[in-house]
Amino acid sequence: MSRRYSREEKAKGPITSQPLGGPKRIRAPELDTSAxxxxxxxxxxxxxxxxxxxxxxxxxxxxxxxxxxxxxxxxxxxxxxxxxxxxxxxxxxxxxxxxxxxxxxxxxxxxxxxxxxxxxxxxSHLPFWIRLKGLPLHYWHHKMIYKIGHELGTLEDYEISSTSARMRLLVDGLQPLTVETIIEYISGEESLVTLDYEGLENHCSLCFRLTHLRAECPYDLITMSTTAATTSPTPQRQTLQKPPPSQIISVAPRTQLAPPVVDVENNFPAEVEPFDSRVDRHGNPFGERVSTRASFVQPLRNKITPQQETSRDERPRDQMRHMSPPYTRSREPRRPRREEVPHRFPRRSGLEKRRYSPERHRKNLESDNHCPLDEEPPTRPPVERNLNLVDFPPPPPPLRVPSTDEVMEELRECSPATKSSRWRSSWHDGEDCS
CATH class of the missing domain: 3.30.70 (Alpha-Beta Plaits)
Structure with missing residues (x-):
């Protein structure tokens, strides 16, 4: 036998959903969390x-x-x-x-x-060592430190010496820090005590929170007005509106000035009264406005003996001594001028230069050739020499090789037997053999 399903199981009933934008709630069971x-x-x-x-x-x-x-x-x-x-x-x-x-x-x-x-x-608890500044010296007592610590947070420790009085305080880091406090004494006198937090890093100098800087402080009216002016479109004509009482900051002015005249119909300041009719705080008129345009006043001149204009080189030596040298970007030593560089050949000045003249050119050529151009120049002996006799002499004649008979004949003549026979023959002939 099959079971019949209800309307909720068939999804035919009204849809019951949780409200939009809220988290779903779940009830926690009972647990033993001791472990x-x-x-x-x-x-x-x-x-x-x-x-x-x-x-x-x-x-x-x-x-x-x-x-x-x-x-x-x-x-x-x-x-x-x-x-x-x-x-x-x-x-x-x-x-x-x-x-x-x-x-x-x-x-x-x-x-x-x-x-x-x-x-x-x-x-949320954050401990700081806080130095008390402005507390009178005769109130550097442990009872005074206890009182200040329990009023500002949880006192953990304190130190009192001859040079300083400080305490270790446990403060709420999610709330603004207390940087100043007023101490009231039994005599009816008061003193302002400044709290100097040691080890404090970035924080807001306006609301003294640890979550942002002053440039991002939501409590800064100047920052809020600047942000609103940059985000909102600029209208063609802005109307003067009175700020709410909560944003008005009363400041005692130095001098009481008359309020400006405002055109009620257009909500714009009316024309300001002329400068001549204004008066100062003593009731004296301002007078004519002094022109702010820069005026150049000519220096005084001596009309009887006018001063002669002198060049820079003719100035007195005491003035030239204090004159600074011309500005230069180069840090290298000054290079000598072209006039100071010694030249290999003397250079002609502009006065010595002359224009080209054909007659002068002809005379120069004649002086170089030592004869007029119409005549042929004298022939000079060629600068040459007999290379065959000096540099390249003729080779010696080749040596004659004697024949065998001549050599044998010369040997016979030089032999001792031939010499002795010649001596004998010459002795028999009566020749002098000495």
Whole structure:
């Protein structure tokens, strides 16, 4: 037997949807969270004060490098501008908390030990060492420090010495900082005390929040008016409107001036009265307006003995001594002028130059040739010499080779037997053989 479906199961009924623009609500079940609370006991929760300038991923990677830890630490992004650090040792966690405050990218970082709380403003506490300036010396007492600390936040510690008085205060980093306070005494006197925050980085100098600078402050009327003027279109004619009472700032003027005359019909200032009819605060008229046009006054001249104009070179030596040299861009030593450079050949001046003349040219040629141009120049002996006799003499005659008979005949004549026979024959003939 088949089951019949209802109208809701068949989707025939009216569609019931949650309202647009709101998150869906889910009720949490009842759980025993004691084990998870114990597991997260060594955890720090942090928050960045300016998410546009501070990257959580870069912060998790670089912030632990500033800590000298004995154990390990791990970090993760929790969303909503928050992050966490899990420590291994309790000593490391306490050391990190004792060295607060921290900053990243020149903006403050809020670090607080995790607590089992459900709050959108957690973490928010930020400790600062604050130096008190302007407190009378005879009120540098621990009771006075306690009173100021408990009025401004949570007092953690204080230091009083002969030169300064300061306290360690736990303040709310999501709210504006208190930079000045007025101390009222029993005698009815008052004193303005300035709070100097040590280690404070970028913040707004107008509202003293840690989330932006003064140029981006939403409470600055000047910034709001400038932004509105740049974003809104410029009308052809602007009407004078009175600002709301909340934006009027009363400032005591130095002198009370008469209000300007305003044309009610056109909402524009009327023509200003002439300058001559104006009076100052003593009732004296201004008089005629002095022209602002620059006028050149000629110097006084001596009409009896007019001064003669002197050139620069004729000026007195005391004036020439204080004259500065001409400006030059070059830092190299000055090069000599063309007149100062020694030339190889003397140069003619402009007066010595003459125009070309055919007759003068003809005379110059005749002087070079030592004869008139109409006659033929005398022939000169050629500059030459007998190269065959001087440079290239004739070769010697070849040597004659004697024949065999001549050689044998010469040998016979030179032999000792031939010489002795010749001596004998000459002796028999009666010749002198000595």
């Amino acid at each position: 998870l609370i114990q597991a997260n006991s060594l955890t720090l929760i942090g928050r960045v004060t300016n998410p546009q300038e501070q990257s959580i991923c870069a912060l998790i990677a670089n912030l632990p490098k500033k800590w000298s830890l004995s154990g390990s630490v791990s970090g993760s992004d929790l969303g909503h501008d928050c992050f966490q650090f899990r420590f291994e040792l309790e000593e490391d966690l306490r050391t990190v908390l004792a060295n607060r405050p921290y900053h990243f990218c020149y903006w403050m970082v809020i670090l607080q030990r995790w607590e089992p709380t459900i709050s959108r403003s957690f973490p």
